[in-house]
Amino acid sequence: MTSSAGGVAVERRAIVAGHGDFAQGVVSAVQAITGKGDAFRAISNCDLGAAALEELIRATVDANAVRVIFTDLPAGSCTIAARRVAREVPWLTVVSGANLSVLLAWAMGTDDSAAGVERAVERGRSAMTVLPGPKETLPVEGGGAH
Amino acid sequence: MPIELYRIDDRLVHGQVVVGWGQPLNITFVVLVDDIIATSDWEQELYRMGAPPEMTVTFETVESATAKLAEYQSRAAHGILLAGDIDTMRRLVERSGTINHVNIGGIHHRAGRTARLRYVFLTPEEEVSLREMGAGGVTITAQDVPATTPVPLDEVLAGTGE
Numbered sequence: 385m386t387s388s389a390g391g392v393a394v395e396r397r398a399i400v401a402g403h404g405d406f407a408q409g410v411v412s413a414v415q416a417i418t419g420k421g422d423a424f425r426a427i428s429n430c431d432l433g434a435a436a437l438e439e440l441i442r443a444t445v446d447a448n449a450v451r452v453i454f455t456d457l458p459a460g461s462c463t464i465a466a467r468r469v470a471r472e473v474p475w476l477t478v479v480s481g482a483n484l485s486v487l488l489a490w491a492m493g494t495d496d497s498a499a500g501v502e503r504a505v506e507r508g509r510s511a512m513t514v515l516p517g518p519k520e521t522l523p524v525e526g527g528g529a530h
Numbered sequence: 531m532p533i534e535l536y537r538i539d540d541r542l543v544h545g546q547v548v549v550g551w552g553q554p555l556n557i558t559f560v561v562l563v564d565d566i567i568a569t570s571d572w573e574q575e576l577y578r579m580g581a582p583p584e585m586t587v588t589f590e591t592v593e594s595a596t597a598k599l600a601e602y603q604s605r606a607a608h609g610i611l612l613a614g615d616i617d618t619m620r621r622l623v624e625r626s627g628t629i630n631h632v633n634i635g636g637i638h639h640r641a642g643r644t645a646r647l648r649y650v651f652l653t654p655e656e657e658v659s660l661r662e663m664g665a666g667g668v669t670i671t672a673q674d675v676p677a678t679t680p681v682p683l684d685e686v687l688a689g690t691g692e
Binding site (some may be wrong): 435 | 547
């Protein structure tokens with residue numbers, strides 16, 4: 385996956401970090417839908433202490449020229465660790481509360497600026513909605529509908 | 531209502547604490563005891579930012595926590611007290627004299643530690659410290675989330691990381 389920065393094609397990479405198999409699962413979903421799962425490095429906090437998790441994220445950022453880190457829970461250890469790493473890496477953006485829609489929007493885009501990430505986040509936010517269920521479309525009993 | 535849980539967890543404020551324990555225990559305040567974090571505005575903002583709006587996070591040193599513990603314990607609201615390591619919790623236990631049960635929630639791998647449970651790794655010195663705390667009358671169990679069964683200290687120390 386590439387984008388153009390100053391006319392030079394560069395690989396776009398992001399980290400998805402979360403609890404259990406969240407990251408692996410959601411990245412596999414991105415791959416199934418777009419074929420662009422390679423844009424993400426999946427990290428699980430499973431069995432990792434705070435220091436080890438931070439070190440894993442830092443090493444993954446360094447090895448993959450990562451510019452965005454998506455995490456699951458705002459209060460989670462992945463978010464805390466990502467923010468610690470981002471404190472030392474000014475071009476890193478951390479997004480918490482990530483869902484499949486935001487990852488798809490980011491994967492399909494080309495803009496790694498803060499504004500580009502914000503647009504992807506807005507797609508993720510707007511995907512969260514309560515859909516009307518069958519009860520709301522059924523006629524009221526005795527209402528005369530046939 | 532006293533503080534519901536006195537927890538040793540090297541991740542401090544994180545998902546298991548905020549959601550796993552926080553919601554079933556109706557936790558509305560967290561007391562984070564750490565001598566370094568208590569003096570760092572940046573660290574405090576990091577942990578405050580992660581907590582949901584209905585949950586306050588207060589930062590204390592061992593000394594200030596000792597002084598304020600009775601007030602925290604007498605609150606009507608439900609709280610969790612967190613320490614990131616055994617030494618911090620032990621000093622608080624010894625100084626306060628009012629902590630009877632300590633939860634080991636997560637002490638993860640690092641050099642020199644041996645696996646005891648999936649989420650508990652201990653150095654020989656840490657094992658001695660836990661035994662001494664237990665011998666002093668504190669009930670110590672390991673339990674990462676409420677849905678699991680508490681593991682008594684003797685079983686923790688006999689564990690092999692499974």
